[in-house]
Amino acid sequence: MATYTLISSNTLASSTSTVTFSSIPSTYTDLCIRGSVRLASAVQIGTLYMRINAATTTYSWTRLRGNGATASSSRGTTGTEIQIGLQTGASATANTFGSFELYIPNYAGSTNKPFSSFAVAENNSTTAGQSAIETFAELWSTTSAITSLTFSDYGTPDNMLSGSSFYLYGISNA
């Protein structure tokens, strides 16, 4: 088996509210998801979220953010989905997309699932707060194996625009 394998990918041909990778095989060691997203919301930047196995509980995160002027940190423990990070919205400079990378180790194991997220949204704005760089310590406090991942702007909710892309890789240490 190759060490780093593309399991599935999706580049949106039209605006879509959710993107799901389902029936993820348990044959890898870790998962890596890389994506590029522009939200349909009329904002400069907006948050992309994820649900694991369609669950709506047991998510927590610790975040470090820079917005072009200041650095800050916060956390959440009660969400029905988990923050992945800020991506550009429909009011941002045309043709700009945010980017993110998730690394989920031991996703098929029977322990709680810590993982990391790194997300950026840069759109050549001179106003602080209209771009962002974020990194997260994420935790799904569940011992179940991860078999599906769903990405969405759950908060509004709103769509992800055409051209947004998602790539799911499996990493094997076998």
Place this chain on the structure above:
Amino acid sequence: MLQVQPSPFTESKDNMATTYEKIATTTLSSAAASIDFTSIAGTYTDLRLVIVGKYTSAGGNTRIVFNSDTSSLYSSTRIAGDGTSASSDRLTAQANLRLNFDGNSTTIPDLLTVDIFSYAGSTFKTSLITSSEDKNGSGSVIRTVGLYRSTTAITSITINLSSSTMAAGTIATLYGIKAA
């Protein structure tokens, strides 16, 4: 909802160069004070170490040592978020490279990654470290740049703790990445 089917492109072609390879992996079956990767070949461009750590007691921190060298050749600068505030600081002239700062947990695993660039070269060795340790109401997220001021190629990596031991179930995997 859009359901995405698995890609047909699931295996590398036999004649395709592999750029990301597992070098070695260890899953602890019992508690251990350290994990060693030795005899690392110089045939890759960069190294990537991925650790999912579990610990027998709380409070210690995880660090690495290259080539069993504990002289004061390690330094690092980090940016951290603890859920309330952001901060940055540095360490110099250390005997190891610290991967996290927050105190390990006995109940929640952490994720530590270390990218080590040009590890076989003859210049000082730079690394990028990520520490993801959310503990459901506490914990931290840290990004660190590390420096090992040695011109010797890295041929071994030792993972150990400032106190306590790594618990059974800890997984450490070393990957090699090729640019050519």
